[in-house]
Amino acid sequence: xxxxxxxxxxxxxxxxxxxxxxxxxxxxxxxxxxxxxxxxxxxxxxxxxxxxxxxxxxxxxxxxxxxxxxxxxxxxxxxxxxxxxxxxxxxxxxxxxxxxxxxxxxxxxxxxxxxxxxxxxxxxxxxxxxxxxxxxxxxxxxxxxxxxxxxxxxxxxxxxxxxxxxxxxxxxxxxxxxxxxxxxxxxxxxxxxxxxxxxxxxxxxxxxxxxxxxxxxxxxxxxxxxxxxxxxxxxxxxxxxxxxxxxxxxxxxxxxxxxxxxxxxxxxxxxxxxxxxxxxxxxxxxxxxxxxxxxxxxxxxxxxxxxxxxxxxxxxxxxxxxxxxxxxxxxxxxxxxxxxxxxxxxxxxxxxxxxxxxxxxxxxxxxxxxxxxxxxxxxxxxxxxxxxxxxxxxxxxxxxxxxxxxxxxxxxxxxxxxxxxxxxxxxxxxxxxxxxxxxxxxxxxxxxxxxxxxxxxxxxxxxxxxxxxxxxxxxxxxxxxxxxxxxx
Amino acid sequence: xxxxxxxxxxxxxxxxxxxxxxxxxxxxxxxxxxxxxxxxxxxxxxxxxxxxxxxxxxxxxxxxxxxxxxxxxxxxxxxxxxxxxxxxxxxxxxxxxxxxxxxxxxxxxxxxxxxxxxxxxxxxxxxxxxxxxxxxxxxxxxxxxxxxxxxxxxxxxxxxxxxxxxxxxxxxxxxxxxxxxxxxxxxxxxxxxxxxxxxxxxxxxxxxxxxxxxxxxxxxxxxxx
Numbered sequence: 005x006x007x008x009x010x011x012x013x014x015x016x017x018x019x020x021x022x023x024x025x026x027x028x029x030x031x032x033x034x035x036x037x038x039x040x041x042x043x044x045x046x047x048x049x050x051x052x053x054x055x056x057x058x059x060x061x062x063x064x065x066x067x068x069x070x071x072x073x074x075x076x077x078x079x080x081x082x083x084x085x086x087x088x089x090x091x092x093x094x095x096x097x098x099x100x101x102x103x104x105x106x107x108x109x110x111x112x113x114x115x116x117x118x119x120x121x122x123x124x125x126x127x128x129x130x131x132x133x134x135x136x137x138x139x140x141x142x143x144x145x146x147x148x149x150x151x152x153x154x155x156x157x158x159x160x161x162x163x164x165x166x167x168x169x170x171x172x173x174x175x176x177x178x179x180x181x182x183x184x185x186x187x188x189x190x191x192x193x194x195x196x197x198x199x200x201x202x203x204x205x206x207x208x209x210x211x212x213x214x215x216x217x218x219x220x221x222x223x224x225x226x227x228x229x230x231x232x233x234x235x236x237x238x239x240x241x242x243x244x245x246x247x248x249x250x251x252x253x254x255x256x257x258x259x260x261x262x263x264x265x266x267x268x269x270x271x272x273x274x275x276x277x278x279x280x281x282x283x284x285x286x287x288x289x290x291x292x293x294x295x296x297x298x299x300x301x302x303x304x305x306x307x308x309x310x311x312x313x314x315x316x317x318x319x320x321x322x323x324x325x326x327x328x329x330x331x332x333x334x335x336x337x338x339x340x341x342x343x344x345x346x347x348x349x350x351x352x353x354x355x356x357x358x359x360x361x362x363x364x365x366x367x368x369x370x371x372x373x374x375x376x377x378x379x380x381x382x383x384x385x386x387x388x389x390x391x392x393x394x395x396x397x398x399x400x401x402x403x404x405x406x407x408x409x410x411x412x413x414x415x416x417x418x419x420x421x422x423x424x425x426x427x428x429x430x431x432x433x434x435x436x437x438x439x440x441x442x443x444x445x446x447x448x449x450x451x452x453x454x455x456x457x458x459x460x461x462x463x464x465x466x467x468x469x470x471x472x473x474x475x476x477x478x479x480x481x482x483x484x485x486x487x488x489x490x491x492x
Numbered sequence: 493x494x495x496x497x498x499x500x501x502x503x504x505x506x507x508x509x510x511x512x513x514x515x516x517x518x519x520x521x522x523x524x525x526x527x528x529x530x531x532x533x534x535x536x537x538x539x540x541x542x543x544x545x546x547x548x549x550x551x552x553x554x555x556x557x558x559x560x561x562x563x564x565x566x567x568x569x570x571x572x573x574x575x576x577x578x579x580x581x582x583x584x585x586x587x588x589x590x591x592x593x594x595x596x597x598x599x600x601x602x603x604x605x606x607x608x609x610x611x612x613x614x615x616x617x618x619x620x621x622x623x624x625x626x627x628x629x630x631x632x633x634x635x636x637x638x639x640x641x642x643x644x645x646x647x648x649x650x651x652x653x654x655x656x657x658x659x660x661x662x663x664x665x666x667x668x669x670x671x672x673x674x675x676x677x678x679x680x681x682x683x684x685x686x687x688x689x690x691x692x693x694x695x696x697x698x699x700x701x702x703x704x705x706x707x708x709x710x711x712x713x714x715x716x717x
Contacts, residue, residue, distance in 0.1 A: 065674075132675025139682045146689060150696060158700040159709040162693060166649060169686065170637060173656050176679070177633060180663045180671070184626070187668050197672055212613045240712045 005061050007049035008068060011076065012123055014042045018116035026112030027105035032091025035112050039084040042119065046080035049073065054474065060129065060200060067129035067200050070481035071337075075263060076126050078341055082255045082348050083119045085456035089352045090115065090248035092453060096359055097246065102152055110147060111246065118144040118252065125260050131197050132183075134264055135176050138228065141257055142168045149245040160240035167237045168227055175224025175264075181217035182271070185209045199267060206274040218272045218281050221265065222288065228261035230315045231322060232292040239303075242311035243364065247355030250307055254314040255348035259340050262318065266325050270486055273328075285326030290419060292319030297423040300430035306354050306366050309434060310347070313390060316427055317343045320420075324405045327412055330491045334483045335404030338471075342397035342464050343390075349460035350386045353379055356452040357438070366434050371443025376450070380439045382457045387435045389464050391428040397467030501549035502621045505666060508542040509628045512662060513604070516635045519655055520600055523587050525647055529574050532651050536566030539658055543665050555670050561680045562661065570654060570687045577691050578647060581698060588645050596642050600635050607631040625666040632659030646697055646704045650690045657683055 018038040025031060050073050053059060058069035068076075094111065097103050103111065121140035128134050142165075150161030179197075186196045189208045195201045202209075227234040242250045265285070272281045296315035303309040317339070324336035354364075356379045361369040373380030389396035402424070409417050466472075480490045498506070515535040522528045540562045547555035578584055590596065607630040611623060636659060639652030661679075664671045671679075694704060701708040 130672070130675065132671050133678060136675065136678030136682055140685075143682065143685050143689060147692075150693075153696065153700070155700040156711050158693075158696045159712055162646075162697065162706065162709060163712075165689070165693065166640065166653065169653055170640060170656065173633065173653075173660060176660050177630070177663060180660065180668065183664075183671060184668045194672060197675065210614070216610060216614070244712075 005059060005066070007045050007052060008061070008066060008127055010045040011042055011049060011080070012120065012127065014038055014045065015116045015120035015123065019113050019120060022112035022116055023109060026109035029095075031108065031112050032087075032094060035115060036084070036087045036091060038116060039080070039087040039119070042123075043080040043084045046077050050077045054478075064195065064198055064200070065129055065133070066127050067198075068127060069485055070478045071266075071485045072126045072263070074337075074475070074478050074482065075259065075340070076123060078259075078344055079119070079122055079126065079256050082344055083252065085460060086248050086251045086255075086348060086352065087115070088456050089251070089355070089453060092451060093248060093355055093359075094246065096450070107151055111151060114144045114148050115248070115252075118148070118249075118257075122256055122260055126263065129198050129200055131179055131199055131202070131267075134199075134267070135172070135179050138175075138225070138261065138264060139172050141260070142172060142228070145241070145245075145249065145253065145257070148249045149241045151246055151249075152244070154244070157244040160237075160244035164237040164241045167234065171224050171227025171234055173224070174220045174227075178217040178220030178224060178268075181213055181220065182209075182268070185213040185217070199271070202271050206271045209271070209275040211276050214272050214275045215280060218268060219284070221268050222281075222284055225261045225264045225268075226288060226322075229258055229265065229318050229322060230292070231288045231319065232295045232315070235292065235296070235315050238315060239308045239311040242314075242351075243305045243307040247307070247351055247358070250311070251348040251351035251355075254311065254351060255344040258314060258318050259344060262321060262325070262340070265322070266486060269325065279328070282326040282328040285322050286413075286416075287326075289319045289321070289323030289326055290416070292316070293323060293423050294319075294419060297427035297430065300427055301433065303434070304366055305364050306358070306369060306434070306438070307351070307364055309366065309431070310350055310354065313427065313431065314343075314347055316423070317347070317390075320402070320405065323420075324408070325486075327408055328487055329408050329412060330483050330487055330489045331404055331411070332408035333487050334479055334491045335401045335408060337479045337482055338397070338404065338467070339401035342401055342467055345460045345464050346386055346390045346396075346398060349382070349457040350390060352457050353383045353386060353454075356450060356454075357383060359450045359452075360447060361444075366438060369438045370441035371447070372439050375443045375447045376452070378454050379449075379452060382454055382461070383435065384439050385461055386457070387431055389461060391431055392424060395465060395468045397464040397471075400468050400471075498621060499549075501545060504545055505542060506621055506624055508538055508545070509625055509662070509666070512538045512542070512658070513628050513631060513635075516632050516655060516659075517597065517600055519651060520596060520635060520639050520642075521590065521593055523590060525578050525586050525588075525645075526575065526584055528648060528651055529571050529578065532574075532655060533567055533571040535655060535658055536562060536571070539662060539665075540567060542662065546665055546669065550669050552669050554673050555665065557673065558661075558665060558670055558676050561676070565680060565684060565687075566654070566658065569684075573687060573691060574647065574650070577694055581694060581704065583647070583704065586645070588643065588648060590642065596638065600638060603634040603638060604628075604631040607634060622667050626663060629659045629663035629667070632656070632662060635659075644705055644707050646694060646706055649706065653690075654683075654687070 053073045121137045125137035230238040296312045324332045484490045543559035608627045636656030
């Protein structure tokens with residue numbers, strides 16, 4: 005448990021510290037060191053859970069099991085690698101005069117604050133605190149989206165704020181309804197909103213209330229997952245905010261909102277005794293997946309394009325959790341990891357590419373492979389990985405999902421496959437000239453640290469070729485937690 | 493079961509619920525900025541009264557803390573801050589024409605009916621007063637959303653957003669005797685931070701596009717032209 009408290013305290017201290025000194029030339033280093041310490045604490049926590057099984061903190065406020073510990077580790081890891089990229093990247097932004105000292109302080113403080121709220125959301129046992137921390141993550145990122153103060157970024161920030169604020173208010177209403185139902189079976193106790201308690205008594209909760217509550221929760225947290233038709237904020241926020249933030253938004257925050265939905269599904273399913281929650285998720289997931297893969301084609305901004313790719317993958321995961329068999333759930337859990345790793349590495353690479361070309365527009369980025377081979381190759385390989393080619397991990401998880409779909413809903417494979425093909429053509433249509441085209445005269449390489457990207461891609465490759473036994477065991481335990489049966 | 497069968501405090505709660513819903517309708521139709529802020533403060537005051545009433549009648553004393561938070565945040569701090577911003581941005585005299593006001597009112601009425609329809613199947617709500625309060629809080633939330641959709645000025649949208657929060661708070665206090673304390677504190681903190689952020693945003697929007705009309709925020713589109 006101490007490892008967990010350390011995990012939460014470090015980013016919190018980091019927020020306060022960097023609010024004071026975030027404009028120092030060395031602030032990027034401090035940020036990285038803090039993330040490094042958080043990551044070590046998360047590793048220790050994962051090791052403890054691996055040895056002892058699920059843990060409930062003495063005050064019952066935190067609950068760690070196989071399902072959230074791997075996400076905590078993933079969060080800390082991606083937070084660390086993104087911070088390694090963020091230091092030099094933001095220094096470059098300061099150099100070209102896009103941000104000043106005050107905003108650098110804000111940026112670094114909010115980076116740590118964002119990590120803190122996400123780790124709190126993952127580790128808490130109290131469904132109310134879960135809502136508070138996801139709302140906190142929204143508030144932390146709102147200021148990051150409008151960091152550059154251009155009219156576009158202010159618009160993106162406002163949209164993000166209003167849309168996610170309204171969405172997440174729906175989720176709070178759903179939480180109140182769950183609490184209302186729980187009050188009826190556990191009157192007057194203080195543990196009524198604890199997930200572990202609710203999960204234990206899920207069978208006794210009233211179905212009618214929980215149906216309405218889940219509808220609100222899915223719409224609410226679904227807004228944050230980026231599900232169509234409430235996805236408008238996502239491409240805007242990704243394209244207008246600083247690139248390191250795009251990487252952690254796509255890689256982590258969307259996952260956490262989905263995690264919240266799945267946690268609620270685990271309570272709602274036994275109470276309803278039918279497949280209603282899963283079917284809602286399947287519908288929204290498939291819709292998001294299809295719409296996003298079509299919209300990929302029409303983008304002119306490279307970060308917007310990859311934001312749509314994120315919506316597509318989140319839709320796929322929502323769909324998979326909705327199917328709800330052990331195989332589909334295992335695939336979705338694996339997909340969470342590989343999508344996070346690949347997507348954050350893509351955004352890091354795109355950030356460097358945008359610095360090379362001096363623009364984010366797809367038409368303006370040309371000939372990366374000639375100007376700066378390492379960026380060009382990384383972008384190409386990462387795109388191949390995210391499009392779901394073997395031998396990368398995304399292929400493995402999508403393959404598992406397809407297998408599960410063929411078993412339970414064979415006809416749905418057709419829209420899934422066509423969606424993947426459409427998305428793949430959309431990605432490559434744009435990436436091809438960016439990587440292989442003729443570089444404009446006078447384009448020079450920028451200092452770039454590509455180690456985080458290479459590390460991420462190697463991990464995704466490893467997950468595609470042979471998943472370590474420890475991880476399989478974890479994911480299997482998490483699958484047992486979510487749907488009651490494992491795959492092994 | 494008629495209204496006269498309820499205890500006096502329950503009857504009072506229902507009256508307050510009706511009044512809070514009424515203020516939601518008022519917010520929807522109010523065109524002048526300053527009056528809008530005052531109406532919002534009145535809604536907060538009614539909410540405060542309902543919370544105090546719940547605390548005394550149910551004997552749950554942590555509700556007094558919630559009531560104090562409501563009073564401090566929703567009756568004083570947020571309206572005061574909004575008012576100060578409106579004065580500083582010099583839009584006090586600003587009148588916003590709400591297009592199709594009567595239609596919007598009918599829509600809000602329909603949303604209220606819809607809220608009652610949604611809570612109809614819940615068996616647990618056989619008690620008359622709880623069914624009413626859940627339905628009314630849902631109606632307040634939906635009307636807040638309607639306000640965000642129909643208004644064009646950023647300040648009005650923010651007030652719609654905050655009145656949604658009022659509806660949520662009302663649901664938590666009146667139908668479930670308040671959430672656990674730690675949650676309520678967290679929610680209050682989030683609302684506070686959101687209010688401050690909105691203030692920062694007003695200035696950013698103003699300096700970015702020259703007015704507070706969000707219709708000018710139209711540079712980013714789904715499909716690039």
